[in-house]
Amino acid sequence: MIKNYFRPKTIDELSELKLKTKGYLFSGGTDLFVKLRAGTIDTDTVIDTKYLNSRKIEITGNKLFIPINATYSELRMFIKQNNVNNMLENIVKTIGSPMIRNRGTPVGNISNASPAGDFVLASYLFNAQVIIEPTSRKLPVKNFIKGPGKIDLRENEFVYGIELEILNDYKFYFEKVGRRNAMIISIASLGLLLKEKDNKIKDIRIAFGSVAPYILRDENLEKSLIGETINEELFKHIAIEYQKLSSPITDVRATKEYRKSLVHNLVIKAYNNLFEKVVKE
Amino acid sequence: MKINVTINNEKKELEIAPDDILLDVLRRYGYHSVRRGCDTGMCGICTVLLDGKPVPSCSIFAARVDGHEITTVEGLPEAKELAKILAEEGADQCGFCSPGLIVNTVYLKKLKIKKIEEVKIKLIGNLCRCTGYVGQHRAIEKFLGVEK
Numbered sequence: 001m002i003k004n005y006f007r008p009k010t011i012d013e014l015s016e017l018k019l020k021t022k023g024y025l026f027s028g029g030t031d032l033f034v035k036l037r038a039g040t041i042d043t044d045t046v047i048d049t050k051y052l053n054s055r056k057i058e059i060t061g062n063k064l065f066i067p068i069n070a071t072y073s074e075l076r077m078f079i080k081q082n083n084v085n086n087m088l089e090n091i092v093k094t095i096g097s098p099m100i101r102n103r104g105t106p107v108g109n110i111s112n113a114s115p116a117g118d119f120v121l122a123s124y125l126f127n128a129q130v131i132i133e134p135t136s137r138k139l140p141v142k143n144f145i146k147g148p149g150k151i152d153l154r155e156n157e158f159v160y161g162i163e164l165e166i167l168n169d170y171k172f173y174f175e176k177v178g179r180r181n182a183m184i185i186s187i188a189s190l191g192l193l194l195k196e197k198d199n200k201i202k203d204i205r206i207a208f209g210s211v212a213p214y215i216l217r218d219e220n221l222e223k224s225l226i227g228e229t230i231n232e233e234l235f236k237h238i239a240i241e242y243q244k245l246s247s248p249i250t251d252v253r254a255t256k257e258y259r260k261s262l263v264h265n266l267v268i269k270a271y272n273n274l275f276e277k278v279v280k281e
Numbered sequence: 282m283k284i285n286v287t288i289n290n291e292k293k294e295l296e297i298a299p300d301d302i303l304l305d306v307l308r309r310y311g312y313h314s315v316r317r318g319c320d321t322g323m324c325g326i327c328t329v330l331l332d333g334k335p336v337p338s339c340s341i342f343a344a345r346v347d348g349h350e351i352t353t354v355e356g357l358p359e360a361k362e363l364a365k366i367l368a369e370e371g372a373d374q375c376g377f378c379s380p381g382l383i384v385n386t387v388y389l390k391k392l393k394i395k396k397i398e399e400v401k402i403k404l405i406g407n408l409c410r411c412t413g414y415v416g417q418h419r420a421i422e423k424f425l426g427v428e429k
């Protein structure tokens with residue numbers, strides 16, 4: 001039962017409160033409330049992050065900085081107004097509903113560290129760095145997330161923001177498979193970024209959600225694809241390799257066998273869509 | 282603890298507990314249009330406007346809205362007109378989801394959204410378990426003046 005509610009204004013204040021009370025941070029609350037009601041979190045203290053004086057969403061050099069408290073709706077607006085990393089829009093618009101996006105935050109998604117988290121997947125694709133205060137630690141998202149719901153954070157620390165690479169001239173494909181068309185936790189998801197030159201791969205990044213205990217991305221496999229000619233054979237190879245790397249589970253949403261076939265088929269589908277092998281209406 | 286909020290353009294000082302949820306506080310103070318649905322932010326029934334934007338009141342601590350503005354159906358003059366059209370189009374069956382839907386639809390009217398595809402996307406978070414949505418959409422199209 002919650003007895004204390006704090007509204008710290010500075011980084012130090014927030015950090016001291018978190019250390020002293022072991023309380024939970026409340027940003028958008030869209031994950032926190034679910035966990036409180038399900039009883040997976042039991043705490044007497046809530047630390048509201050909204051009153052913290054923090055930086056705003058901004059472009060610094062070739063990075064897009066997303067601070068604590070910035071909502072999905074705010075991020076969408078920023079992306080549109082500044083014409084930066086527009087690919088993100090395709091991911092963000094699938095998260096929850098407009099009401100959820102008015103509350104939920106990318107930093108909350110990363111802190112929650114679900115292997116189904118759509119912004120976690122986006123962060124992997126954009127080589128995100130997680131910025132942690134008050135220690136000013138900065139680490140790649142793949143090192144920050146240790147497993148489902150597990151993050152590399154000390155008791156006095158919190159996530160201050162995330163920094164994504166700004167990418168131009170990439171082809172992009174994102175698909176989230178679920179049991180309905182909207183407001184879904186995905187059964188599996190795929191995000192793919194590809195830069196080509198003379199029909200050969202210059203850079204490729206592939207990430208899957210919900211098919212392993214963490215977001216699945218294999219940079220060695222990606223490296224081995226650089227310079228290869230883009231054709232169906234190559235994507236069949238990618239599909240088979242990722243199928244081998246995936247380790248899905250069976251849960252209420254789908255069986256592991258179904259998820260395995262999705263890994264394969266989503267890669268082929270991405271190829272067909274990106275290289276217009278699909279007849280559009 | 283005390284919070285100062287503007288509810289439907291009226292300034293209020295409310296006594297709340299640290300674990301009070303906005304939904305419960307609003308109901309306690311007589312804003313009965315705000316209803317509890319799924320209690321997880323999925324169904325849209327408890328939608329209110331926070332500083333003019335639709336949010337799920339079931340997933341916000343009341344302490345968060347200190348110094349902010351809340352609008353419920355009671356504070357939306359256009360709500361009556363939409364409620365009437367919903368009734369005329371047979372879009373109210375049990376009527377439980379109507380307040381959240383009305384708040385969100387009036388918000389869309391303020392944004393002057395008139396494209397049916399956009400309307401559908403924006404209302405994706407307002408679930409209804411009885412009407413099958415067809416009647417609701419007839420009513421909403423009328424209310425918003427959706428271009429055909």
Ligand SMILES: Cc1cc2nc3c(=O)[nH]c(=O)nc-3n(C[C@H](O)[C@H](O)[C@H](O)COP(=O)(O)OP(=O)(O)OC[C@H]3O[C@@H](n4cnc5c(N)ncnc54)[C@H](O)[C@@H]3O)c2cc1C
Pocket residue numbers: 024025026027028029030031032033034049068094095096097100103104105106107108109110111112116117118119157158159160183184185321322323
């Ligand atoms: C109806 C509904 C639909 C949803 N749909 C999707 C979806 O499509 N895709 C998806 O990925 N997610 C979805 N979610 C989950 C959720 O909305 C997202 O994960 C969201 O990004 C969480 O952000 P938040 O600000 O609300 O986090 P909060 O709930 O405030 O926080 C999440 C967790 O992180 C901790 N925390 C918060 N901020 C920090 C910080 N700065 N440092 C350290 N720890 C912190 C909190 O204590 C809590 O444990 C959905 C949720 C609901 C209720």
